[in-house]
Amino acid sequence: MTDLKSLYSDLAQGGPPLFFPDPPAEVTFNFDQGIAAQETFPLEDFKEIAVDVINRDEGRALEYISFGYDAGDDQIIYLSTYIELVLGYTGMREEIAAWLRADQGIDWLRADNLICTSGSVQAIALAVNALVNPGEGVLVEAASFPYAMRFMEMRGADLRTVELDEDGLVIASLEQRLQEMAADGVRPKMLYTIPTFQLPTGAVLPLERRRRLLEIAEEWDLVVLEDAIYANLCYEGETPPSLLSMDSTGLVIQSSGLSKVLAPGLRSGWIAGRTEMIEALAAVRQDLGVSQWLSRLTAEYLHRGLLEPHIEKANAVYRHKRDVAVEAVREHCSEFVDVTVPRGGFYLWLALKDNFDWDKAAEAAALAGVFCRPGESFMGAEHGRGYLRLAFSHAPEHELRRGIAALGEAMRSAAGDQVAR
Ligand SMILES: Cc1ncc(COP(=O)(O)O)c(C=O)c1O
Structure with missing residues (x-):
């Protein structure tokens, strides 16, 4: 049978592998993608508007x-x-x-x-x-x-x-x-x-x-x-x-x-x-x-x-999540990372210190169910290794706290520093 992949165009052959994350344990703390928080979605407004638009526009809406x-x-x-x-x-x-x-x-x-x-x-x-x-x-x-x-x-x-x-x-x-x-x-x-x-x-x-x-x-x-x-x-x-x-x-x-x-x-x-x-x-x-x-x-x-008031309300949610994430990083990871507090957006960009083995920490964090995006994704392998992006927008507050604590624990174990905190 023909190797179907041999039929790929040069463009497809040159593409990155399809990204299906395959972590070693179930992801319980997903800080990977910068996704808007579901709790902010204006469901009631959309329900009402959907009916109104169908009534108003009938088939033209489709x-x-x-x-x-x-x-x-x-x-x-x-x-x-x-x-x-x-x-x-x-x-x-x-x-x-x-x-x-x-x-x-x-x-x-x-x-x-x-x-x-x-x-x-x-x-x-x-x-x-x-x-x-x-x-x-x-x-x-x-x-x-x-x-x-x-x-x-x-x-x-x-x-x-x-x-x-x-x-x-x-x-x-x-x-x-x-x-x-x-x-x-x-x-x-x-x-x-x-x-x-x-x-x-x-x-x-x-x-x-x-x-x-x-x-x-x-x-x-x-x-x-x-x-x-x-x-x-x-x-x-x-x-x-x-x-x-x-x-x-x-x-x-x-x-x-x-x-x-x-x-x-x-x-x-x-x-x-x-x-x-x-x-x-x-x-x-x-x-x-x-x-x-x-x-x-x-x-x-x-x-x-409805958009402007929505953005204002949603930003209050993200501001709080950002504060929770920053506080947790400071409490659990400050020995191992430098964090700049962003005034907006969905991410903490963590600069990793060189006092621990990040590969080991990444493995331990993944085993603990923590999923973040390594700096390599944004800067290539050579420059990105010293960074980690942590998206705080989607996870609920308790997951932010627990997941960042687990990340800190993984970093500590990789540093060989088992001192109880
Ligand atoms: C910098 C940047 N631009 C654009 C997008 C694309 O978003 P969308 O296609 O959903 O508008 C993203 C999504 O993560 C992003 O981070």
């Missing part, structure tokens, strides 16, 4: 696109909404545009400045396909979102990393990388950055660096793909304005979505930018758009003004 209807002539109105096959439901784009205008102060943003996607990962994939040619340069932060990096690799981009510090992307390093690319004859085309509550470090890029970044983008004609997925998960203080809101060149496009602030199962993502950029993304999209049903539900949720 079409590919939103056909109009002229009741006078009893005539379906065709063609005018075909654009939804590439951009998504117009009502949803109008609602998101209104939210972004209010939230980020972007006056010019309208429905035409948005393309709705199945989660923001699809938005990132479209942006890379639409704007980067094979061999062109893409810059990413030294620790970044693995899915985004994989799209860039699949596109054949020349991928290089920019250093990070506690304030996010280091401008001097960005300039240096751009010059290196130019010296190598590579056209630097795109910077992918998560300036607010960076993944995985939680850093927030200060205003002055944002200004410089935009000046550099203009000098180099560099597309800036700003990933704003965590920007609204702010637990104290203010965040600087988004790059999209500060940009006057059109070079910035912003990916975001509702997975973190509302619910990931809606798969609601988008890219916002100047219409020329949105049209480029539309030109490489062939999947017939996003779900009309989920878009109508979500648009109505936004229309009723």
Whole structure:
């Protein structure tokens, strides 16, 4: 029989193995993925809105696109909404545009400045396909979102990393990388950055660096793909304005979505930018758009003004979980890790000290049912070894406490320090 795997394209052969975690014991403390907490999901609102939308829109709620209807002539109105096959439901784009205008102060943003996607990962994939040619340069932060990096690799981009510090992307390093690319004859085309509550470090890029970044983008004609997925998960203080809101060149496009602030199962993502950029993304999209049903539900949720108060309530939940996680790390792991308290986002980024054997600790932690994401996932094997990402957003408080205590115990046993605490 043919080895079916021999039929794989080069792209599939070069892909990472499918990730089915196979830990040595049942996972009881899942700190692996940054998932919105189920207890925050607005179930009652969605129940009510689902019924209202079906009553209001009837079959139109389940079409590919939103056909109009002229009741006078009893005539379906065709063609005018075909654009939804590439951009998504117009009502949803109008609602998101209104939210972004209010939230980020972007006056010019309208429905035409948005393309709705199945989660923001699809938005990132479209942006890379639409704007980067094979061999062109893409810059990413030294620790970044693995899915985004994989799209860039699949596109054949020349991928290089920019250093990070506690304030996010280091401008001097960005300039240096751009010059290196130019010296190598590579056209630097795109910077992918998560300036607010960076993944995985939680850093927030200060205003002055944002200004410089935009000046550099203009000098180099560099597309800036700003990933704003965590920007609204702010637990104290203010965040600087988004790059999209500060940009006057059109070079910035912003990916975001509702997975973190509302619910990931809606798969609601988008890219916002100047219409020329949105049209480029539309030109490489062939999947017939996003779900009309989920878009109508979500648009109505936004229309009723429910998102902002929801985010405020959800952030109170995450602020508390973050505090519980930080307190537990300080109590149980402080001998072995350095932790910076993030002002927002879903993660603690732990720098591992070298006073214990992390491989042994990781094994012991996994046996105790603790599941976290090693730094290698975000930075590659060479640089990532000294880090661990702990997602606090999803686990209930008692699991955070017990799981982090078990993690500390695993680290202590790996350090050979059995002193009872
Ligand atoms: C940095 C970053 N961007 C984008 C996403 C994608 O989220 P979604 O596709 O659900 O919008 C994630 C999810 O973890 C993320 O961490």
